[in-house]
Each structure stands twice: as C-alpha cells, then as structure tokens.
Amino acid sequence: MQASQTPECPPGLGCDFIPAAYALTDPDDPTSYGNYNPAHRPDDGQQIRYLVIHDTESDYAGALAAFQDPREQATAHYLVRAGDGHVTQLVHTSDIAWHAGNKTVNMHSVGIEHEGFALPTDRPTWYSEQLYQSSAALVRYLADRFGVPLDRQHVIGHDDVPGPTQDAIADMHWDPGTFWDWAHYFDLLHAPLDAGSDTPPRPGDTVTIAPPFDTANEPPVSGVSARPENFVYLRTRPAPDAPLINSATTRADDWSDKASTGARYVVADQQGDWTAIWYDGQRCWFANPNGRAAHTDRRTGAAGPTTVLAPHPGAATIPVYGRAYPEAAAYTPYPAIKPLPVVALRATVPAGQAYLAVAATPEQADYFYDQNINGDAPDDRTLVVGHDTYYPIRFNHRLAFLKATDVQATTQ
Structure with missing residues (x-):
C-alpha cells in the first residue's frame, strides 16, 4: 500500500513520509493485519470531521519503530518531533489510521502524534515551542483542506475521544494530558479561543x-x-x-x-x-x-450559533452512545457483513438537562467494513450507511453521541 510517499503538508513545513506498517501478523490469516485501513476519504463518503492530538509516551524513534510494527495494531497519520518540530507522515489522510481507540472517530479523523509525555515527573513541562508551532501549521493546513472547524469541538485530544462501549471506557487514553497548553495552541492556529464575556452566566447560557x-x-x-x-x-x-x-x-x-x-x-x-x-x-x-x-458565550459573535440538545419532550431519560453505528437494516444489501450491535453506554441524559451539539445537524450513522489485507473478502471495504442519525455532543470530558430521534434541538 502507500503508493505515493509524498507527504501531505503545508508549504514550508519540513516533512517526510515514512510508511506505517501495512502487513500481516499471521501469514496464514488474511484478517490479521495492521496498522490502518486503505480507504478513499473523503471521496468515499467518510468525511473528515476531527483532528486528534496525541502524545507518544516515548521518544520519536521509539514511536516511529512502533508504528512500523503491525503487531502494535496502532498508528497515527502524522508524528511531530519535539526537538525541531520535524513532521513525519505515516499514513495517507485518505486512509483510516488506527489511533483513537474508537472506530467512529477513526473513520472521521486525522490523528497527529507528538513526541512527549503527558505527565513527566522530572520537569515542569515537556512540549516544546517548536512542536507546538509545527503541529499548528499542520492542523491549519488539514482544517482548511477538509473543512474542519478550528475549535475545541473538532480539534480534540485523545482524551476527548469517547469509549465506544461501556467496557472500553476504562482503557481510553488521556493524552496529551493536563498541561498541553490549548489556549496557546489555538493562538498558533490563528483561531484564539473566544474571550466571550466575564458577565456571570445564566442557566441556559x-x-x-x-x-x-x-x-x-x-x-x-x-x-x-x-x-x-x-x-x-x-x-x-x-x-x-x-x-x-x-x-x-x-x-x-x-x-x-x-x-x-x-x-x-x-x-x-x-x-x-x-x-x-x-x-x-x-x-x-x-x-x-x-x-x-x-x-x-453571550456577547455578539461569541462562539457563533449554538445548537443545544435536550431530551425529547415526554422522555424521562435518553441513552448516550459511544459510537454512531448503523441500524441492522442498513446491512441488508451486504450479506457478508454481520451487523454491529447498537448498544448505548450506561450513562443517560435526564429530562431537564441540556448539552452542546458539536455539529449543527445530525450525522448519518456509518461503519466501514474492512476484512482482509487485500480487500478481497466478500463485501470487503464497504461503507455501510444507516438511516439513523446522531448528534455528537460534549457530554463530559469526552465527546459522545445522541440519536437525533431522542432529542429536541434548539439553536441559540
């Protein structure tokens, strides 16, 4: 795979291309491959909506070696070096890198690893200014190319990615950590976090x-x-x-x-x-x-229009989902694909509460089926798109999903 090794980077940013592993871990099993899925995003319908910020928890060389090992079952699209801000591309943005631990997010994101540690105990900080500068230049380029809004609902940390199932939540990552300087980073993105107003907020603001x-x-x-x-x-x-x-x-x-x-x-x-x-x-x-x-967020222009979601009138609670998979009927045209269960998390939104929608309109549930390394299994490399739609929301520290049929949406 990876036919072209020309890095997708903005002019003037020092980049190279060192392919991540796309290889079998068991020569007798065509399904046992890593570390990404070939696709044709966004032309195949998998819109890129998020840019995900990670840290490596290793040095640059160690991270690069891990991403070239298919047994790791993980890679990002890019890796930024701390010492000089050098950027290495590992996976084409058209392909689905395995970086977020949530397939819905992987399908619709680009992952960027940063050499560093979320909690170094031997120093007060780790992330270098060169790293911030190069990463911001890369994210500005990607956001412009794919139409990703430059805000904290779309430029997210690995710690913002929801656990796809209840059992997966405990193992979700928390990088880039508590001392990644988001405000400075958004200044570098030329999209400073809006100052809004220091007026005390009112319920519903x-x-x-x-x-x-x-x-x-x-x-x-x-x-x-x-x-x-x-x-x-x-x-x-x-x-x-x-x-x-x-x-x-x-x-x-x-x-x-x-x-x-x-x-x-x-x-x-x-x-x-x-x-x-x-x-x-x-x-x-x-x-x-x-x-x-x-x-x-009350003064004119602060944060732009806002869509707020509340449980549909009459509902005591509504379910919260960790991923946005299609309903079973959507798989009917593809007999080789076993429908993935649509199972809510244990969390709920009770009546009387409200949450901010990440997207102003709900997004169709989808699932990219990718079985064999060569894409030659029946119905292989198929995007299944459902009739169900979901709103991504900011639920807690992480994002989550609500079914559009469960909510009442209000635009402020």
Missing part, C-alpha cells in the same frame, strides 16, 4: 472553559509539584471543600472530574462565584470568580 495557563491556575495534580494546568475541577456543590464529582481523584489520568480549556457546556446554575454546568448527566460546579475560569 453556554460557557467556554478558559482558565489562565499560568500560576493563577495550578490545581493540585497527584505526583507532581504545582504548575499551570489546562482544566478546572468539578465538584458536587458550590464550595471549595465539596467532593469532586464521580468520587474522583486528583490523578492526572482521572479525567472524570475535569473540564478542559476550550470545551463548551450548557450552564445549569450560577451561585455567587460558582458556575454549574450539565456534565456527565449531572449538575457539576466549578469556581468561576469574575469569569476567570469560564467565559460566557
């Missing part, structure tokens, strides 16, 4: 999480000394001594109690210096004195 990435925002993180972080902790009530939500911890890899910079949520309540948002099916509180931790 939306807010953008925006703590300063400096000594004014150093929430405690287990195992490391105080340093700027890219999140705010969420609590069960509006008080600094209130428990963290979900009985969570201050560990960096415990994403269940954190709202990160650039993420947007619907406001549930406001009391004094504390703001509550709908998050993970709960009313969750964070300290927001004078709008220092989150900006109210």
